[in-house]
Amino acid sequence: xxxxxxxxxxxxxxxxxxxxxxxxxxxxxxxxxxxxxxxxxxxxxxxxxxxxxxxxxxxxxxxxxxxxxxxxxxxxxxxxxxxxxxxxxxxxxxxxxxxxxxxxxxxxxxxxxxxxx
Amino acid sequence: xxxxxxxxxxxxxxxxxxxxxxxxxxxxxxxxxxxxxxxxxxxxxxxxxxxxxxxxxxxxxxxxxxxxxxxxxxxxxxxxxxxxxxxxxxxxxxxxxxxxxxxxxxxxxxx
Numbered sequence: 602x603x604x605x606x607x608x609x610x611x612x613x614x615x616x617x618x619x620x621x622x623x624x625x626x627x628x629x630x631x632x633x634x635x636x637x638x639x640x641x642x643x644x645x646x647x648x649x650x651x652x653x654x655x656x657x658x659x660x661x662x663x664x665x666x667x668x669x670x671x672x673x674x675x676x677x678x679x680x681x682x683x684x685x686x687x688x689x690x691x692x693x694x695x696x697x698x699x700x701x702x703x704x705x706x707x708x709x710x711x712x713x714x715x716x717x718x
Numbered sequence: 719x720x721x722x723x724x725x726x727x728x729x730x731x732x733x734x735x736x737x738x739x740x741x742x743x744x745x746x747x748x749x750x751x752x753x754x755x756x757x758x759x760x761x762x763x764x765x766x767x768x769x770x771x772x773x774x775x776x777x778x779x780x781x782x783x784x785x786x787x788x789x790x791x792x793x794x795x796x797x798x799x800x801x802x803x804x805x806x807x808x809x810x811x812x813x814x815x816x817x818x819x820x821x822x823x824x825x826x827x828x829x
Contacts, residue, residue: 632815634815634816641821642821643722643821643822644762644805644819646816646817649816651815659816691761691762695815705750705815706752706764706767706807707752707762707764707807708764709761709763711760712761
């Protein structure tokens, strides 16, 4: 029972490089999201998706793109990496009831630590 | 006012102590509340949901106060293994799964 799987675990990029952080879940969850976590800032929502083919921006979307071609996968693309994107990135998923979302917690992947030099 | 606020701590307590954390939220339309535990350099893991009537899971009790817009987490008989950062999560609006997280409260249980 894999849950939410993120790859890679660690990545170092140079400024201006691009890369894709992978996220896959095997729980048939409709909702998937990406957060970044920085010291003192807590978790901040980057992008989210409520189903295949549907994505939307969160609190801090600039510099990131996402797509959702399947229910299982939700990759996060950094278009041109900047030092400000140095962070820990978490993918999370949950079962979306389509109504009041009582007690549908987020399940997190184990994170990707990204350093941009 | 931030959407979700927590005292960052650290709370340093001896083993066996009872400790309580609060988390205040600004959106009165929020309906879903959770407590997560995060160990150093690990992902957040769900500790417990917070129900309107309050709920208990072993040594942990969660409560919701809608009038004052805060949730609380009480840990009784603290163990060394309870040392972690505790995050509260509140959904942004009445419908939907977008959550706002507090910055976390760090707990250290001392022998």
